[in-house]
Amino acid sequence: MPRPLPRPRLRSTAAVFTVLSAVAATSFITAPSIAEPFAASPCALTRTAAHHSEGLDTWNGAYPKPVRSLDAVMIFLSFPDAAPRTTPAELTADHFPATSTFFSRASYGRFSLRPHPLRQWIRMPRPSTAYAMQRDWNAAHRAAYLRDALAAADGQVDFSRYDVVYFVADPDAPGVDSDATKVVNLDTPLRADGTDIRRVVTVFEQHPPDRLVLAHETGHVFDLPDLYHRPVDGHGDWDTHVGDWDLMGSQFGLAPDLFAWHKWKLGWLEDRQVVCVPGSGPTRLTLESLGVGPDAPATGAAGSPAFGTGRGTKLAVVRTGPSGALAFEARGAVGNDATACRQGVLVYRIEADTASGAGPIQVVDAHPGKEACWQNSVYPPLADAPVELGESFTVPGAEVRVKVENRTPTGAWTIRITPAT
Numbered sequence: 034m035p036r037p038l039p040r041p042r043l044r045s046t047a048a049v050f051t052v053l054s055a056v057a058a059t060s061f062i063t064a065p066s067i068a069e070p071f072a073a074s075p076c077a078l079t080r081t082a083a084h085h086s087e088g089l090d091t092w093n094g095a096y097p098k099p100v101r102s103l104d105a106v107m108i109f110l111s112f113p114d115a116a117p118r119t120t121p122a123e124l125t126a127d128h129f130p131a132t133s134t135f136f137s138r139a140s141y142g143r144f145s146l147r148p149h150p151l152r153q154w155i156r157m158p159r160p161s162t163a164y165a166m167q168r169d170w171n172a173a174h175r176a177a178y179l180r181d182a183l184a185a186a187d188g189q190v191d192f193s194r195y196d197v198v199y200f201v202a203d204p205d206a207p208g209v210d211s212d213a214t215k216v217v218n219l220d221t222p223l224r225a226d227g228t229d230i231r232r233v234v235t236v237f238e239q240h241p242p243d244r245l246v247l248a249h250e251t252g253h254v255f256d257l258p259d260l261y262h263r264p265v266d267g268h269g270d271w272d273t274h275v276g277d278w279d280l281m282g283s284q285f286g287l288a289p290d291l292f293a294w295h296k297w298k299l300g301w302l303e304d305r306q307v308v309c310v311p312g313s314g315p316t317r318l319t320l321e322s323l324g325v326g327p328d329a330p331a332t333g334a335a336g337s338p339a340f341g342t343g344r345g346t347k348l349a350v351v352r353t354g355p356s357g358a359l360a361f362e363a364r365g366a367v368g369n370d371a372t373a374c375r376q377g378v379l380v381y382r383i384e385a386d387t388a389s390g391a392g393p394i395q396v397v398d399a400h401p402g403k404e405a406c407w408q409n410s411v412y413p414p415l416a417d418a419p420v421e422l423g424e425s426f427t428v429p430g431a432e433v434r435v436k437v438e439n440r441t442p443t444g445a446w447t448i449r450i451t452p453a454t
Contacts, residue, residue, distance in 0.1 A: 076309035076350035077297075078358055078385035085258035087393045088356070088385035089298040095231060096256040097196045099136070099144040100300040105197035105251075107150035108186045114160035115206040119240050124201055125150040127240060128247040135248045135280070138368045139291050140301040141326040141343050146251065149195065154203070155185050161208030166237060168212045175217060179233060183223055193226040197254055199247070201236040211239045214246060216253040245284040257281050257295055258389030275396045276415030278364070278379060283411045290324055290369035292394065293348035293362040294383055308349045315451040319441060320361070320378065321345035324368025345445060351433050351452055356386040359397075359431055363446040364419055374406035377419030378437050378448055380428060399426040422446075 080088030092098055107128075109121040129148045136146050158181055165174040182200050192198070202209045214237045222229035234250045236242075253259075260282035261271045277286035279295070296302045310316045326343035349361040360381050366373045380397040387393040399420045404413035420426045425436040432453035439447040 074304050074307060074309055076307065076352055076358060078356060078383065081356065081386045083386050083388040083393070085253070085256055085389035085393075086385050087258065087294065087298070087383050087387070089294075092300075093256050097254065098300060099140065099146075099255050102145040102147055103196040104147050104149055104194060105199060106190060106192070106195040107148055107199045107201055108182070108190060109151055109154050109201050109203070110157050110182055110185070111154040111203045112157050112159070112161040112206045112208070114162060114208070115203055117154055117203045118205045119203075121150055121152055121154065121201075124204070124240060127238070127242050131245065132247045132251065135245060135289075135369060136251070138324070138326065139296065140299070143301050144299075146197070151189065155182075155189065157181050157185055161202070161206035164208060166202075166208055166210045166213045168210070168215075170213055170215075175235075178235070179217065179223060183225055183230075187225050191226050192230060193228040197234070197251065198230060198232075199234045199236055201238075204238060204240045209237045211237050211242075213237045214250060216250050243284055245280060245289060249280050249284045252281050252291070252295075255299060257291075257298075258393050260392075260394050261390075262392065263390060270412060272412035272415070274392050275381070275394060276412040276418065277374065277410055278381075278396055278415070278418070279394070280369075285411050287406060287410055287416065288364055288370040288373035290364075292360070292381065293323055294360050294381075294394070296323075297348060302347055306345065306347045308346055310349055310351045310450050310452065312352070312452050315449050316349075317438075317447070317449045318346060318349060320349065320363040320446045320448060321347055322363045322365035322367055322370075322376075322444060322446070323347060324365060324370045325444075326368060349448070349450060351431070351450065353382075353431055356384055358383045359428060359433055361435060361448065361450060365444065374410055374416040375419050375421065377421040377424075378435060378446055379419045380426070380435065397428055399424070 077090045078088045079090050080086045097103055107125060109124060111117050133146045136144055164178045165171055216232055216234050218232045222231045232254060238246055258281060260275045260279055262273045272283055275282035277288050279292050280289040297307055308318050347362060351359040353359055360383055362379055364370055364373060364379045365376045382395045384393050396415050396418050398415055398418045400417045403417055405417035407413040410416035420435055420437050422437050422440060425434060427434045434451045436449045437446060438449055
């Protein structure tokens with residue numbers, strides 16, 4: 034679901050349709066989930082019934098796993114009450130190659146998202162205003178939109194060929210609300226061309242769209258949760274949980290690469306790249322910056338060293354309970370994080386039994402009471418959250434201490450973690 038723009042800071046065959054209900058990305062899916070064994074590490078939290086659980090000991094087989102090339106079809110929908118003022122090619126360029134590039138960098142080249150955009154508009158049978166599009170979309174209107182879209186497209190699209198479906202609405206139609214972009218999960222899947230379609234990305238973005246919005250929504254297709262905090266009245270700060278530090282928190286973030294925990298969950302980090310810190314005694318280790326991959330440049334922003342193999346240690350974890358953990362990762366101005374406000378070791382809490390949208394991950398601020406990059410950060414109080422070179426920090430509540438001792442010639446971070454005894 035798209036986020037409001039940050040406030041300026043002066044500081045084939047006919048388809049068979051059986052839609053019983055459609056629920057938004059932040060709701061729990063009652064369809065059976067298939068558990069596929071995944072991480073055997075002792076610090077891999079157990080996946081729970083929470084929607085988009087941050088547990089990663091098993092993979093939810095109801096979602097496509099992005100460890101290979103996946104094919105995505107982009108279907109462009111026009112309406113009888115408006116003549117499109119953009120072309121499908123222009124709307125495709127709004128999102129690609131930026132979306133594919135983001136995932137290629139984030140996955141260290143292990144995942145490729147291949148777009149297959151249609152070249153023409155497909156006409157919906159009803160006016161855009163008939164579907165009452167909005168952020169909290171009525172289930173009946175949403176289901177009608179999906180039924181009509183699938184029926185209109187079925188003669189020109191073989192849905193059995195695709196892993197991801199994007200329905201892209203004419204941004205200039207009067208009933209299109211750019212705040213309504215989201216992933217729609219289906220209790221009972223749509224069926225077309227002999228294929229069950231369990232989720233669809235409905236795109237209502239204006240032209241040009243919000244930055245990286247399609248990458249955020251595609252993250253939900255891969256079972257990643259919303260990490261932002263939605264104020265009850267819709268006003269106030271949305272980014273108090275993770276600030277700029279993960280795409281699933283904000284597509285406007287200065288350092289939007291996915292957390293190392295998410296990369297581990299998606300299969301982009303191997304177990305050997307994750308260090309499970311023992312419960313007693315200090316552990317010294319070297320963390321490679323999260324954005325460094327095999328093809329990373331020799332230096333990051335402003336000449337900071339950022340070279341590495343991309344195969345070094347990326348994540349350290351301290352278990353804090355049956356469903357909780359503390360994570361430590363190095364963030365530098367490289368890759369998807371090229372515009373990061375600060376560099377250092379980022380600390381965050383993970384709760385596997387907390388649902389999407391309720392704060393399953395929360396960044397710990399190593400510099401409370403201070404802020405940084407107030408001109409362009411989505412949440413300046415967390416923009417300087419990382420522990421910087423030479424600093425020590427004790428995580429409140431957990432009494433786990435981390436000291437950033439040194440940087441290697443290749444730019445990696447040498448740290449010491451000492452859990453409470």
